[in-house]
């Protein structure tokens with residue numbers, strides 16, 4: 001029996017994994033896909049990462065650039081749910097698109113390496129999730145290795161991220177002495193590296209296990225019970241409302257590599273993670289269960305191959321049902337567009353999708369029609385979704401046209417790429433130099449490539465390195481405060497921004513100029 005539309009929508013769980021490189025995102029994703037039967041062999045996701053699966057032009061590009069297009073969205077079914085995992089590229093592929101992907105999900109899974117704790121990229125991605133108030137589920141990974149103590153890790157969550165936590169389970173030992181997890185939620189102990197039949201031991205409310213069980217012989221279980229007592233007395237209470245509001249994160253301990261604790265994690269996640277949530281628009285909240293199709297473009301993947309000018313626009317469906325061949329309005333363009341056979345779905349295999357509902361992601365082949373943030377709708381209501389936020393760049397270059405005779409194509413290209421959201425533009429005060437800002441190096445490379453191939457403009461880029469950008473409150477500022485260590489520029493809307501050389505320069509400036517109120521738009525929420 002097929003599901004009706006409402007049941008289809010309510011079965012969707014759309015999330016992204018936020019983590020620092022090497023915490024285990026690929027490994028966990030792979031295990032989740034295995035549970036869902038979406039892949040048959042472990043190693044598939046990994047192979048894609050290194051580009052061994054080159055079977056099409058697109059994949060060839062991925063291989064050349066190491067950009068993963070195909071694995072941008074992975075989908076699998078589990079226990080009546082349809083799960084969409086959106087990839088958040090890190091390392092050299094880190095870009096504003098990584099942040100924007102978080103605008104398209106309903107929840108996030110944060111993986112932390114138990115030996116490392118909270119790392120830089122996790123913190124950045126966490127802040128963006130926080131800004132949206134989406135539920136965050138934490139998986140503390142690599143318990144099969146010696147790491148920080150679980151209490152220390154919880155304290156880090158609260159201190160560094162400022163989020164309350166509730167451990168759903170608790171490790172019994174770790175590293176060489178890792179015996180398993182005490183599952184507070186399901187009232188059982190799950191043993192590590194023990195055959196399936198003996199894996200689970202039911203426990204009493206007080207955590208008692210059957211007399212004479214080998215676990216009791218080690219002092220580790222006693223220690224776990226003491227810690228559980230401490231958590232029961234002094235820890236946070238579990239609250240479904242707080243989880244939904246993103247102010248309390250359920251925490252799971254496990255080991256993705258050995259597939260330990262992953263299934264329990266998945267099942268609890270599916271239970272507490274939200275189905276597609278309503279989104280704000282110019283006419284109020286859009287109900288995901290509404291009939292009228294709507295969605296927005298959250299990412300545009302530029303094709304790096306000069307032989308192909310096309311790109312893929314990723315659309316998050318926010319209401320209604322997508323059907324191949326349907327006609328949609330794009331209010332920004334005041335234009336109707338038929339979503340024909342060029343529409344494709346990003347699953348494990350690149351399939352053509354015929355139908356998709358709220359919560360799903362579709363990829364549209366694009367020859368330059370769409371911009372990031374575009375709304376697509378059907379029906380009479382011509383609304384637009386809330387604008388996507390701007391993310392504060394960290395890397396800057398000074399840019400100019402190599403050939404002064406070709407200024408026109410240079411300005412046209414910059415203007416269009418900036419508008420599309422590929423990169424951010426700033427101008428220096430007085431000298432009007434063009435500066436570009438990005439959150440990841442890849443954005444500059446894509447910019448340079450597209451300027452050459454789409455606008456026939458060779459650019460010169462002079463690296464300025466990383467800067468700390470702070471906007472100022474109010475529109476007036478003494479322009480003489482600009483210096484090489486605190487460079488004053490204007491953003492594309494004409495607002496003043498200081499680019500500080502480093503944290504020290506920022507603090508020094510603040511001490512000297514207490515009247516200048518500085519802020520980072522990403523900390524405003």
Ligand code: GDP
Pocket residue numbers: 019020021022023024025026027028141142143144145254255256257258
């Ligand atoms: P990603 O960069 O976050 O995608 O990380 P990967 O999934 O590629 O994992 C990074 C490394 O950590 C790989 O060598 C994995 O085999 C290893 N790893 C992942 N999960 C675990 C785990 O649970 N235990 C141990 N010991 N190693 C793990």
